[in-house]
Amino acid sequence: MPVTPSLRHLCFCIVLGALAGCQPEPAPPLDQQLYIWQRQWQPVHEQALADSRADFSTLRVLALQAQPKAGWSRALVDLPQLKADGRPVIAVVRLDGQLPALDLQEAGPQMARLLADWQAVGVPLDGLEIDHDSGSARLADYGDFLLQLREQLPPGLKLSITALPAWLGSPHLPSLLQVVDSSVLQVHAVSDPRRGLFDPAQARQWAERWSRVGDKPFYLALPAYGVALLPDTGGAPVVESETPLNRGGERRELLADPQQLADLGRQLRNQPPAHLAGLIWFRLPLPGDRRAWSLTTLSAVARGDALASQWRVELSGQAGLRDITLVNVGNLDLPMPARVELDVASCDAADGLNGYRLQQSPRHLTFNRQSSARLAAGGRRILGWARCHGIDQGAWNVYP
Numbered sequence: 134m135p136v137t138p139s140l141r142h143l144c145f146c147i148v149l150g151a152l153a154g155c156q157p158e159p160a161p162p163l164d165q166q167l168y169i170w171q172r173q174w175q176p177v178h179e180q181a182l183a184d185s186r187a188d189f190s191t192l193r194v195l196a197l198q199a200q201p202k203a204g205w206s207r208a209l210v211d212l213p214q215l216k217a218d219g220r221p222v223i224a225v226v227r228l229d230g231q232l233p234a235l236d237l238q239e240a241g242p243q244m245a246r247l248l249a250d251w252q253a254v255g256v257p258l259d260g261l262e263i264d265h266d267s268g269s270a271r272l273a274d275y276g277d278f279l280l281q282l283r284e285q286l287p288p289g290l291k292l293s294i295t296a297l298p299a300w301l302g303s304p305h306l307p308s309l310l311q312v313v314d315s316s317v318l319q320v321h322a323v324s325d326p327r328r329g330l331f332d333p334a335q336a337r338q339w340a341e342r343w344s345r346v347g348d349k350p351f352y353l354a355l356p357a358y359g360v361a362l363l364p365d366t367g368g369a370p371v372v373e374s375e376t377p378l379n380r381g382g383e384r385r386e387l388l389a390d391p392q393q394l395a396d397l398g399r400q401l402r403n404q405p406p407a408h409l410a411g412l413i414w415f416r417l418p419l420p421g422d423r424r425a426w427s428l429t430t431l432s433a434v435a436r437g438d439a440l441a442s443q444w445r446v447e448l449s450g451q452a453g454l455r456d457i458t459l460v461n462v463g464n465l466d467l468p469m470p471a472r473v474e475l476d477v478a479s480c481d482a483a484d485g486l487n488g489y490r491l492q493q494s495p496r497h498l499t500f501n502r503q504s505s506a507r508l509a510a511g512g513r514r515i516l517g518w519a520r521c522h523g524i525d526q527g528a529w530n531v532y533p
Contacts, residue, residue, distance in 0.1 A: 163398075165411060165414070166352070166414070167191075167413070168194075169194045171416075172208045178214060181419055182417075188432045195210075195225050196225055196226060199226075200229045212254040221257055221260075223258075223259055225264055227265075228263060228264065229265075230267065241282065260290060261286065261293070262294065263292070269303040273305045279309070279313060292313045299323070310347045310349050315410065316351045326370055327362065330388070333397040337400065344408050349408065350409075354414075355394055355397075355414055356389035356394070356414075357416065359389060360372050360374050363384055395434045395437070426466055429466075430509070442463040444461065445460045453481075458514065458515050459508070459531070461509065469508055472531075475528065477521045477525070480519050480520065481521070485500050488503050498519055
């Protein structure tokens, strides 16, 4: 029987439909959450929370910690503000890894009072996370502690734990993960700091291995911050994070690379390991947090946006006296450039500011960086000032 054009078209459509039906379903978007790790909340938390609301579904908030010598202490959280934010909240209890033992008779009442206080205010508590860097040899005892703790928790409150890649070699890990509703695999700051803060290839391997341990959902805790390494008298480095240390010596800055994390996020979205439920970013940045990404950069990485860097030089002022300002108009935090040059004519006076030294010639002003610093995405910094008869506003060059 001859094949008519209409029949040929029908067959073609059927084949296309069959092929389309065989295509795998697109992976669901990975949930994006935030750690809030400040031990004392400030007024600026309100705006930071508001700015983060569109991109991060859940807040994991440092609430309580126990340390070997200091004992128990609560973070000074603004509970009414946390309630007003409205997002689900997971209270994080930090149990220092150097504690000689986990005593539920002591820890249980501390956690119960915390949860009751938060719920009394109306904080939308969704779960409790235990952050304990247990040694692999003590995982069986840790599992018993969690099992007993779970029996004491309010009905319906989820229990999760922060977990370490070092546990992957323990035979007790599968039974430990069965005790909790989910785990948060920390893949940053888990190795010798001198080897770096984060390795994306290693993080992906750990995630793949973790996905095969059990069938419970897990999250990856990813870095959006930096630290500094200071030499110690014994040769081992001392880590300085958001709190400056009263210690001399040269600081080696380590910063998680936003592009590396963006690439890893894209890989995880396209080919997620089994049971991966989402990503949790450490930590919510506040204004003045010099070792955290800006929220602009963090949100762009979490959304999967392309990262772009772009400088602009702006002039302001009048009567010949101008401030020269450098603006980061991209969505990527950047190191301050080494040199910025402007074309000028007949300057009577000029000077550099904020870590820049001026080098002046008859037709150019050159601002040379004297110390390292970063400028957040959307941020601006005055490089200097000049009183000139002519500054070509469009004639400037920025050199990294």
